[in-house]
Amino acid sequence: MRILVIEDEPKVGRAVREGLQAEGYEVTLAATGEEGFFVASSQPLDLILLDILLPGRDGIEILATLRKRGIGVPVLLLTAKDAIEDRVAGLDAGADDYLVKPFAFPELSARIRALLRRGKPESPAVVRIDTLEMDMVARTVSRDGQRIELTAREFELLEFLVRNKGRVVSREMLAREVWKETSRATPIDNVIDVHVARLRRKVDDQFKSKLVHTVRGVGFAIREEE
Amino acid sequence: MSALGRIGIRGRLTLFYVGLLSLVLVIYAASACASLMRDLREQLDGRLDEDVETIEGLLSWDGSGHVQIMTAKLNEDMRDLEPHFLEVWSASGAVLYRSPQLGAQDLGGAPGPAGGSRGTGHASMRLAGTRVRFAGRRHSIDGVPVRLRLGLSEEPLWEEFWEMVTALAISLPIALLAIGGAGYAVARRALRPLDSMARQAHKITAERLSERLPIGNPDDELGHLGRVFNETLARLERSFEQLRRFTADASHELRTPLTAIRSVGEVSLQRTGDAAYYRDIVGSMLEEANRLTRLVDSLLVMSRADAGRIPLQRSAFPLLEMAREAAGVIEVLAEEKNQHMSITGDPAVEVRGDRLILRQALINLLDNAVKYSPEQGSVEVRVGAQNGEAFVDVHDNGPGIPLAQRAKVFERFYRVDKSRSREQGGAGLGLSISEWAVKAHGGRIELDCDGEPGCTFRMRIPIEPNAMPKNQEQAL
Numbered sequence: 001m002r003i004l005v006i007e008d009e010p011k012v013g014r015a016v017r018e019g020l021q022a023e024g025y026e027v028t029l030a031a032t033g034e035e036g037f038f039v040a041s042s043q044p045l046d047l048i049l050l051d052i053l054l055p056g057r058d059g060i061e062i063l064a065t066l067r068k069r070g071i072g073v074p075v076l077l078l079t080a081k082d083a084i085e086d087r088v089a090g091l092d093a094g095a096d097d098y099l100v101k102p103f104a105f106p107e108l109s110a111r112i113r114a115l116l117r118r119g120k121p122e123s124p125a126v127v128r129i130d131t132l133e134m135d136m137v138a139r140t141v142s143r144d145g146q147r148i149e150l151t152a153r154e155f156e157l158l159e160f161l162v163r164n165k166g167r168v169v170s171r172e173m174l175a176r177e178v179w180k181e182t183s184r185a186t187p188i189d190n191v192i193d194v195h196v197a198r199l200r201r202k203v204d205d206q207f208k209s210k211l212v213h214t215v216r217g218v219g220f221a222i223r224e225e226e
Numbered sequence: 227m228s229a230l231g232r233i234g235i236r237g238r239l240t241l242f243y244v245g246l247l248s249l250v251l252v253i254y255a256a257s258a259c260a261s262l263m264r265d266l267r268e269q270l271d272g273r274l275d276e277d278v279e280t281i282e283g284l285l286s287w288d289g290s291g292h293v294q295i296m297t298a299k300l301n302e303d304m305r306d307l308e309p310h311f312l313e314v315w316s317a318s319g320a321v322l323y324r325s326p327q328l329g330a331q332d333l334g335g336a337p338g339p340a341g342g343s344r345g346t347g348h349a350s351m352r353l354a355g356t357r358v359r360f361a362g363r364r365h366s367i368d369g370v371p372v373r374l375r376l377g378l379s380e381e382p383l384w385e386e387f388w389e390m391v392t393a394l395a396i397s398l399p400i401a402l403l404a405i406g407g408a409g410y411a412v413a414r415r416a417l418r419p420l421d422s423m424a425r426q427a428h429k430i431t432a433e434r435l436s437e438r439l440p441i442g443n444p445d446d447e448l449g450h451l452g453r454v455f456n457e458t459l460a461r462l463e464r465s466f467e468q469l470r471r472f473t474a475d476a477s478h479e480l481r482t483p484l485t486a487i488r489s490v491g492e493v494s495l496q497r498t499g500d501a502a503y504y505r506d507i508v509g510s511m512l513e514e515a516n517r518l519t520r521l522v523d524s525l526l527v528m529s530r531a532d533a534g535r536i537p538l539q540r541s542a543f544p545l546l547e548m549a550r551e552a553a554g555v556i557e558v559l560a561e562e563k564n565q566h567m568s569i570t571g572d573p574a575v576e577v578r579g580d581r582l583i584l585r586q587a588l589i590n591l592l593d594n595a596v597k598y599s600p601e602q603g604s605v606e607v608r609v610g611a612q613n614g615e616a617f618v619d620v621h622d623n624g625p626g627i628p629l630a631q632r633a634k635v636f637e638r639f640y641r642v643d644k645s646r647s648r649e650q651g652g653a654g655l656g657l658s659i660s661e662w663a664v665k666a667h668g669g670r671i672e673l674d675c676d677g678e679p680g681c682t683f684r685m686r687i688p689i690e691p692n693a694m695p696k697n698q699e700q701a702l
Contacts, residue, residue, distance in 0.1 A: 104516075182582070183523070189520075191558055191559060194561075198558070215509070217510060218512055
């Protein structure tokens, strides 16, 4: 999978490249709009990460030109401008998604996966991790064949973690996807922590191998213990 | 207008009243002249009448069918009769006598038939370039009816008249000039406070908002203007002060996590540790970065709210349902403290508003209530309607808020309990965000800490959305 990152801030560009490479993507980094445009129009790509505020030609302009030339690669816009008008302008120009800086890397990674997965079949109805079995349709959870009773919220939380198995999800992602709370100006983080703690009590406490992990400063992940 | 505009209020005022005064004076002068003329003519007519009577006594027939004046007597009686013009006409229209001074000219032609008015009374006419006033009268000499006409030069009268006109024509403009000058000076004096106000206002900048305009007489128009201006300045000063404090507080709040990031980073670089150690350090720095992000997000929300740039997406929904949702989010925090959270109220109460924003407001209130209620305490939520307003009460049984601090709880960055850590207490923005949200819906939040122990925060939202403030209407 080839991803082009057009980002003029060197630190951010390098960090994103490194992070994406660690996830197995092939990454090209362009520091200016012209350079990025040249790469995008001359090489086959699977996705473009495009910063809106660029010296010279800005991101929206580049995006509009690419779309006009019939280049339909999915584009994820990055910007510090958190204003509805900018979102609308970006989506109008043909962007597929939009991420506001500062973003958490797990968030970026999840959005990229979502864009690349587009049009591909949904994940299976029953997922197994270690001895945990989760049935998304029947909405049941068991471990070691033993039924675990979860509240609706806990089930959704676990479902989100399981669908992102092996990857870290941030509190922002949980707030948005599970609690449908878009504003970060809320006490929601405490609420999330309490729910994760309860989930852990039900899913992990009585079992030897732990599945729910806290990654300090980033978020949570579900994975089999090494 | 533009030419008038350039000469200023002072000039315009002066021009205006000088113009008005000229008009009045000209009318006055004209009527004075006219009345002078009338008086002079009356005097002249009086003299003419007297002279006619004198002359009547001097007329006699000369025997040849003409009339003669007994000049010897005339010279005796009327030495100054010389400049008179005299004509005597017979009833049939023949000239019986004509003064030598008249030559071939007559005094207005033959009089009409006897009994007609023409040829009697007084009239003016022009005679060889000289204005003449004459009087006509019927008379009889030895029983024969004749008509007399006696004329006197009007020139001295006109001379007097023109003298008067000249005197007025010279003195009026001088008087007007003097009055105009004085008026201009008075206007300048009256407007002088305006000059000093303008100079003072010029000195007022964002940094020197404490300056005020000088007010001479607070009761006159300029004083009123100055007062209004000063009140505006006071309001501006207050909002600048708020802004300054907000900026100071915000940078203080931002500095705290930044300091933590720096010191954690610096300390860890001076030590050598294993991967787990560094992982922990990086994690701790990320936690602070998250806090910074949240804080910046809150500040952004607030600055956009201040600018009226958060559009409300209104829909009608039952308030109780929204309250249950909000409580559903916060409930776990109450459970952790073994608190009891109850939601009661009228399920029929509906409001039209932005559900997410109002839910956010209530979540903040609930979080606050849970935070300040003791373990095993209770948080009660009541939903209802009263006087066209829907309300949500959030009652806690915490320690209450001291009277002096109640007004401040909605201020940004304000924490009632200073000893609480930031982690526990948040950044002190929650209640001000709630207050903004409710105000944006035309409502308000009331705080009641009297009566039962603990405090009640009451969100009041008008059920009729038309009651919302105008600026929010525009934001939609």
